[in-house]
Amino acid sequence: MRIWLLGGFKVSVETRTIEESAWHLRKAANLVKLLALSPSHGLHREQVMEALWPDLSTSAASNNLRGALLVARQILEPNRAANSRYVSLREKQLTLCPRGRLWVDVEAFEEAAATARRARDPAAYRLAIELYAGELLPGDRYEEWAESRREELRRLYLALPFELAGILEEREEHEAAIEALRRVVAEEPTQEEAHAGLMRLHALSERRTQALAQYEQLWKALSDKLGTDPSASTRRLHDEIAEGRFPPSESTAPAVEDPLDAGKHNLPATRSSFVGRETELRNVKRDLAMTRLLTLTGAGGCGKTRLALEVARELVGAYPDGVWLVELAPLSEGTVVVQ
Numbered sequence: 001m002r003i004w005l006l007g008g009f010k011v012s013v014e015t016r017t018i019e020e021s022a023w024h025l026r027k028a029a030n031l032v033k034l035l036a037l038s039p040s041h042g043l044h045r046e047q048v049m050e051a052l053w054p055d056l057s058t059s060a061a062s063n064n065l066r067g068a069l070l071v072a073r074q075i076l077e078p079n080r081a082a083n084s085r086y087v088s089l090r091e092k093q094l095t096l097c098p099r100g101r102l103w104v105d106v107e108a109f110e111e112a113a114a115t116a117r118r119a120r121d122p123a124a125y126r127l128a129i130e131l132y133a134g135e136l137l138p139g140d141r142y143e144e145w146a147e148s149r150r151e152e153l154r155r156l157y158l159a160l161p162f163e164l165a166g167i168l169e170e171r172e173e174h175e176a177a178i179e180a181l182r183r184v185v186a187e188e189p190t191q192e193e194a195h196a197g198l199m200r201l202h203a204l205s206e207r208r209t210q211a212l213a214q215y216e217q218l219w220k221a222l223s224d225k226l227g228t229d230p231s232a233s234t235r236r237l238h239d240e241i242a243e244g245r246f247p248p249s250e251s252t253a254p255a256v257e258d259p260l261d262a263g264k265h266n267l268p269a270t271r272s273s274f275v276g277r278e279t280e281l282r283n284v285k286r287d288l289a290m291t292r293l294l295t296l297t298g299a300g301g302c303g304k305t306r307l308a309l310e311v312a313r314e315l316v317g318a319y320p321d322g323v324w325l326v327e328l329a330p331l332s333e334g335t336v337v338v339q
Contacts, residue, residue: 001076001086001096002103002290003036006153007134013076013086020139027052027064028071032087033137035096036104037149042095051145069094103290105133106153112289113156115318117163122176123317125164129183130282131289132157158184158191165197174205189221196234203241211241264322267312277307284311 002012009020009029023029030052035041043051049061056064073084088095096102112128136150137143161180168177178201184194195218202211215230215238222228230238240246284307288294296304312323328337 001100002105003032004105004133005033005036005137006105006109006132007138009033009137009139011076018075023071023075025068025071027068028075030140030143031065031068031072031094032076032096033140034145035087035094036102037106037146040095041097041102041104042093045089045092045094048094054144105131105290106136106149108289109153110156113160116160119317119320120167121317122164122167122173123315125160125167127285127289127315127318129157129160129164130285132160133286158188162191162194162197165194165201169197169201174201177201178205185217189217190225192218192222192230192234195221195230196237199234199237199241200246204247208241208244212238215241265312265316266324267309267316268325270309270313277303277310280307281311281314284308285315288315 001014004010009023011018011032020029031048034048034051035043045062045065049056049058049065052068053061053064069087069089072087076086077084085100086097088098109128109131112124112131116124116128132153136153137146140146161183165177165180165184168174168180178198181194181197181201184191185198188194195214199211199214202208202214215234218230218234222230229235237246284294284296288311296308298304309325312325316323331337
């Protein structure tokens with residue numbers, strides 16, 4: 001069972017995909033969402049009643065819970081609603097998918113973020129950022145049980161590109177760092193630290209005009225949205241850039257992007273640039289995060305191998321043991337595959 005909560009609600013049960021529009025009872029869908037977000041995917045029935053029907057009496061909330069549970073089971077498993085494998089109620093404890101494998105995109109995103117912070121590798125950060133498909137349950141904006149988690153996940157999402165930019169700046173990969181900080185500013189126009197980082201990076205890249213324009217963008221955003229001015233440190237940075245005192249004259253030379261760590265992959269060198277197919281790249285990486293085996297299919301010559309290799313190149317660093325290519329096409333006997 002797989003559940004998507006970021007950017008919208010969707011459930012996959014074995015080979016069936018259930019879109020949000022298929023849930024004719026909103027509270028039945030909310031029951032599944034609530035359990036998916038809960039630790040260990042289980043809650044006491046009274047906790048569920050309090051979250052979903054806070055204004056009703058215990059008796060009324062209990063009746064509603066029984067109805068929502070029945071509908072949820074019917075939608076998830078139409079032929080076994082009375083004895084569902086996907087929503088269990090035992091000893092007043094509601095549990096989602098207790099005897100099967102459950103994947104939730106929120107958990108995959110949080111695990112990828114934790115991995116990136118441990119590894120401090122740009123590839124791991126980029127993978128985590130791409131797993132955030134959008135705001136948590138945008139269709140349930142006024143549900144109190146989702147508010148704190150929505151904000152928590154959004155803060156984590158905004159922190160990742162900011163941390164990535166810091167790592168890239170340390171490596172003197174200024175253009176990539178600028179791209180990461182632009183993502184933060186696009187999502188949060190009043191994030192002063194991100195604007196200041198962009199000012200600094202533009203100045204280091206000898207684009208003083210863009211650095212000063214970034215300050216004006218920050219000043220307008222703070223004035224219009226918060227009624228405040230930039231902090232003293234940001235104003236000081238602006239003055240140093242405007243007067244030509246930043247960056248210092250001993251500033252380092254432009255960086256050359258490091259090649260992929262040859263000790264963590266055996267991928268062939270690229271002979272041409274990989275243009276376009278950004279959507280396919282993103283989707284393959286997201287799909288790979290939810291399974292141990294992902295198969296790309298299609299007509300011969302449509303670019304499956306090139307796409308797979310490009311995904312692999314972008315994920316070098318995201319896995320502790322690296323990314324490895326194993327060619328099986330030349331083998332004529334299956335018995336030698338393991339060898």
